Amino acid sequence: MLILSTIKPKEELINKMNTLFPKDEFHYYRNMEEAQHELKNADILITYGEDLTPELVSIASKLKWIMVMSAGLDQMPFDAIQEKGILVTNARGIHKIPMAEYTISMMLQVIKQNKRFIEQQNQHLWKRTGFQTGELFGKTIGILGVGAIGGEIARLAKAFNMKVLGVNRSGKLHEFTDQMYQVSEIEEFLPKPDFIVSVLPSTDETKYLLSEKHFNLMKSDAIFINIGRGDLVKDEVLIEALKSKKISHAILDVFEQEPLPSDHPFWDIEQVTVTPHFSSKTDMYLPRSFDIFEKNFQIFKQGSNEYINKIDLERGY
Amino acid sequence: MLILSTIKPKEELINKMNTLFPKDEFHYYRNMEEAQHELKNADILITYGEDLTPELVSIASKLKWIMVMSAGLDQMPFDAIQEKGILVTNARGIHKIPMAEYTISMMLQVIKQNKRFIEQQNQHLWKRTGFQTGELFGKTIGILGVGAIGGEIARLAKAFNMKVLGVNRSGKLHEFTDQMYQVSEIEEFLPKPDFIVSVLPSTDETKYLLSEKHFNLMKSDAIFINIGRGDLVKDEVLIEALKSKKISHAILDVFEQEPLPSDHPFWDIEQVTVTPHFSSKTDMYLPRSFDIFEKNFQIFKQGSNEYINKIDLERGY
Numbered sequence: 001m002l003i004l005s006t007i008k009p010k011e012e013l014i015n016k017m018n019t020l021f022p023k024d025e026f027h028y029y030r031n032m033e034e035a036q037h038e039l040k041n042a043d044i045l046i047t048y049g050e051d052l053t054p055e056l057v058s059i060a061s062k063l064k065w066i067m068v069m070s071a072g073l074d075q076m077p078f079d080a081i082q083e084k085g086i087l088v089t090n091a092r093g094i095h096k097i098p099m100a101e102y103t104i105s106m107m108l109q110v111i112k113q114n115k116r117f118i119e120q121q122n123q124h125l126w127k128r129t130g131f132q133t134g135e136l137f138g139k140t141i142g143i144l145g146v147g148a149i150g151g152e153i154a155r156l157a158k159a160f161n162m163k164v165l166g167v168n169r170s171g172k173l174h175e176f177t178d179q180m181y182q183v184s185e186i187e188e189f190l191p192k193p194d195f196i197v198s199v200l201p202s203t204d205e206t207k208y209l210l211s212e213k214h215f216n217l218m219k220s221d222a223i224f225i226n227i228g229r230g231d232l233v234k235d236e237v238l239i240e241a242l243k244s245k246k247i248s249h250a251i252l253d254v255f256e257q258e259p260l261p262s263d264h265p266f267w268d269i270e271q272v273t274v275t276p277h278f279s280s281k282t283d284m285y286l287p288r289s290f291d292i293f294e295k296n297f298q299i300f301k302q303g304s305n306e307y308i309n310k311i312d313l314e315r316g317y
Numbered sequence: 318m319l320i321l322s323t324i325k326p327k328e329e330l331i332n333k334m335n336t337l338f339p340k341d342e343f344h345y346y347r348n349m350e351e352a353q354h355e356l357k358n359a360d361i362l363i364t365y366g367e368d369l370t371p372e373l374v375s376i377a378s379k380l381k382w383i384m385v386m387s388a389g390l391d392q393m394p395f396d397a398i399q400e401k402g403i404l405v406t407n408a409r410g411i412h413k414i415p416m417a418e419y420t421i422s423m424m425l426q427v428i429k430q431n432k433r434f435i436e437q438q439n440q441h442l443w444k445r446t447g448f449q450t451g452e453l454f455g456k457t458i459g460i461l462g463v464g465a466i467g468g469e470i471a472r473l474a475k476a477f478n479m480k481v482l483g484v485n486r487s488g489k490l491h492e493f494t495d496q497m498y499q500v501s502e503i504e505e506f507l508p509k510p511d512f513i514v515s516v517l518p519s520t521d522e523t524k525y526l527l528s529e530k531h532f533n534l535m536k537s538d539a540i541f542i543n544i545g546r547g548d549l550v551k552d553e554v555l556i557e558a559l560k561s562k563k564i565s566h567a568i569l570d571v572f573e574q575e576p577l578p579s580d581h582p583f584w585d586i587e588q589v590t591v592t593p594h595f596s597s598k599t600d601m602y603l604p605r606s607f608d609i610f611e612k613n614f615q616i617f618k619q620g621s622n623e624y625i626n627k628i629d630l631e632r633g634y
Contacts, residue, residue: 097454101477105429108422112599115435121591124584126576128593132600137414159476160418259443267441274438276445282429283449 001025002062003297004042006032006051007069009286020294032056039063044300046293049073049090054080065300068311069289071095078313088311089296093148094288095280099199099227100152102279104160106251107136107195110223110273136160142193143167145200145228146174153197165192183209190217195225202229209233215241223249227279230255235266242271253279318342320614321359323349323368324386326603337611349373356380361617363610366390366407371397382617385628386606388412395630405628406613410465411605412597416516416544417469419596421477423568424453424512427540427590453477459510460484462517462545463491470514482509500526507534512542519546526550532558540566544596547572552583559588570596 001024008028017026029035032051039045039060049068057063057080066081068090081088109115111134120127141157143150146166154164154176164177167189171182181189183205190196196218200206210233218224224247226232235256241247251273252266258277266272296307311317318341320334325345334343346352349368356362356377366385374380374397383398385407398405426432428451437444458474460467463483471481471493481494484506488499498506500522507513513535517523527550535541541564543549552573558564568590569583575594583589613624628634 097478098452101425101452101454102429104421105425105431108418109426109431112419112422114422114426114431117590117592117595118432118435120593121584124579124581126579126593128595128598133595133598135415135418135599135601137418137601156476159473161414262441262443264441267438273434275434276437276443278434278445278450281445281450282452284452284454 001043002027002038002041003044003046004035004038005029005046006035007046007048007286009290013286013290017290017294021297044297050075052077052081057081057084057086065089065296067091067293067296069286069293073311073316078316082313087300087307088313089292089307089309090311091289091292092309094285094292096149096152098282098284099149099279100156101282102253102275103153103197103225103227104136104156106225106273106275107141107223110249110251111135136162138162139194140165140192141195141197142189143177144196144198144232146177146180147199149199149227150197151176153199165189186214187217190214191219193222194219195223197225198228198232200228200232202231207231210237212237212240215246218247220245221248223247223251225251227253230258235264239265239269242269249273251275253277318360319344319355319358320361320363321352321355322346322363323352324363324365324603326607330603330607334607334611338614361614367392369394369398374398374401374403382406382613384408384610384613386603386610390628390633395633399630404617404624405630406609406624406626407628408606408609409626411602411609413466413469415599415601416466416596417473418599419570419592420470420514420542420544421453421473423542423590423592424458424540427566427568428452453479455479456511457482457509458512458514459506460494461513461515461549463494463497464516466516466544467514468493470516482506503531504534507531508536510539511536512540514542515545515549517545517549519548524548527554529554529557532563535564537562538565540564540568542568544570547575552581556582556586559586566590568592570594 003024003026005028008030027038039056041062042060043062044065045063046067046069049070054077057077063086065087071090071092073090113133137160140163142165143153144167146154146168150166151174154174157164158176165179166174166177167181167183167186169183171180173180238250242250249271253275254277260266266274292308299307320341320343322345325347331345344355356373358379359377360379361382362380363384363386366387371394374394380403382404388407388409390407430450454477457480459482460470461484463471463485467483468491471483471491474481475493482496483491483494484498484500484503486500488497490497525548555567559567566588570592571594577583583591609625616624
């Protein structure tokens with residue numbers, strides 16, 4: 001079988017696949033442009049899910065399965081795929097560990113003033129007074145969206161002896177939360193947390209969910225963290241909340257416009273920490289994605305239908 | 318009773334003490350120089366333990382109890398104190414939470430390349446390729462000195478799904494370690510961890526415990542963290558280990574000479590992170606110390622002898 005990949009992983013993973021599936025041919029390219037000439041012969045396609053068009057799907061006449069090495073599927077030409085009855089699976093579930101570690105890392109960076117110490121080191125400065133650092137212990141974290149990722153953040157926050165509040169659709173208590181709120185109760189929730197972290201996806205419900213009145217309700221020393229989607233709050237609302245000190249800091253990994261334009265005010269605001277949509281990206285990303293591929297490929301060969309993360313093409317997730 | 322303090326805490330704590338002990342007088346000063354004129358009338362002294370001399374002890378003729386708001390007692394004039402039968406207690410136990418959070422924070426800072434992202438933000442640079450970040454998940458941490466502090470580090474490391482190895486005198490298994498080694502087995506231990514953190518105090522046994530041969534045994538991508546005492550390893554040994562890439566990074570909060578001299582090479586080595594002996598210092602330091610004082614003061618008033626952290630003046634700890 002020919003497995004065409006528009007992702008080129010490290011040698012180690014390439015060797016692993018060859019050892020596991022010696023009778024199959026894996027052809028790896030760095031992008032679709034390079035891979036395109038083999039598309040007509042490919043039985044299986046491995047992709048990040050952003051490089052397919054209806055035209056490319058029609059070229060891929062032998063294609064039976066698309067493994068998307070990502071959780072986002074919004075750029076997939078589902079109609080064309082569905083018409084040809086192609087199986088789609090994705091890498092849902094691999095994000096929770098890196099994103100939870102990112103969240104803890106960034107909360108600690110801000111309250112422990114790690115940037116100050118980096119600056120002091122640059123200046124060869126041994127300074128221990130005139131400032132204080134904080135702790136996670138005993139603080140309250142509020143998580144917008146307690147699913148797989150939010151649940152993992154909750155679990156780690158509990159280990160740090162934080163109080164954990166959460167918001168999701170049902171408001172049902174989660175194993176690692178002390179209290180849950182429904183989205184309709186968000187105004188009751190917002191005044192409580194020292195850290196508010198959003199892992200919400202972009203949907204009609206969540207788009208611009210947070211407005212000025214919501215930031216007015218937060219603690220003035222609250223730290224806001226967005227690792228979900230950038231359209232949870234309008235840039236100008238967040239900038240105004242920071243400038244008028246309604247909250248003390250924002251840690252932003254996602255933005256309304258990505259890449260964040262180089263002249264965007266976020267870069268220069270002292271109380272903003274910018275990272276380039278990287279919270280889920282570690283050296284474990286592809287190994288974990290290929291683990292899912294490997295298990296699904298065994299299932300594919302057996303002719304079973306019990307795939308991990310099989311996408312319902314009707315619903316789109 | 319007159320409680321003389323050479324530590325001036327925040328208003329909040331001063332008010333708390335006045336509320337709890339309305340019949341007693343608390344006089345707070347910023348240091349011994351300012352406080353000294355009241356020493357002869359003081360029943361109780363609150364101090365960091367670095368500002369006493371035999372002469373001062375002899376002036377303090379009414380002194381019955383010294384509460385040291387620190388764990389280190391090496392600068393206390395024990396002979397003079399013992400001669401006058403003065404009770405000494407300290408703040409042992411308040412360090413484990415901030416020091417464990419510091420350790421997790423710094424491990425994450427290095428493997429998640431937070432300094433790179435701070436630099437990219439300074440440059441308004443959205444860059445997601447050409448580098449990779451890591452995770453704590455699945456990595457191995459080795460802890461030199463698994464007591465109260467090391468045990469708390471082990472507990473948090475376990476929450477991150479790390480493998481936890483430890484070294485202490487007995488080699489006895491700890492609740493949150495997967496494997497323990499005795500000090501005599503250190504050469505078997507050193508090749509295993511991705512992170513090696515020392516919380517060892519300075520004793521005859523631990524002074525210069527780590528030499529060149531020990532760094533030769535560590536993984537070449539190991540990250541070494543010292544939050545114990547600076548004389549665990551000679552500066553030149555550590556610098557050589559870093560320059561010859563025997564290890565990949567050192568996170569140092571303690572030094573042979575403190576303050577670290579401004580011309581010391583550590584400041585400028587790319588693979589060294591310097592903090593100014595700050596791992597235990599957070600805004601919870603004095604509240605937790607005064608919690609111990611408060612409990613001991615109740616015991617003192619009741620005339621009981623069941624003090625928290627009573628120091629055996631013979632042994633000095």
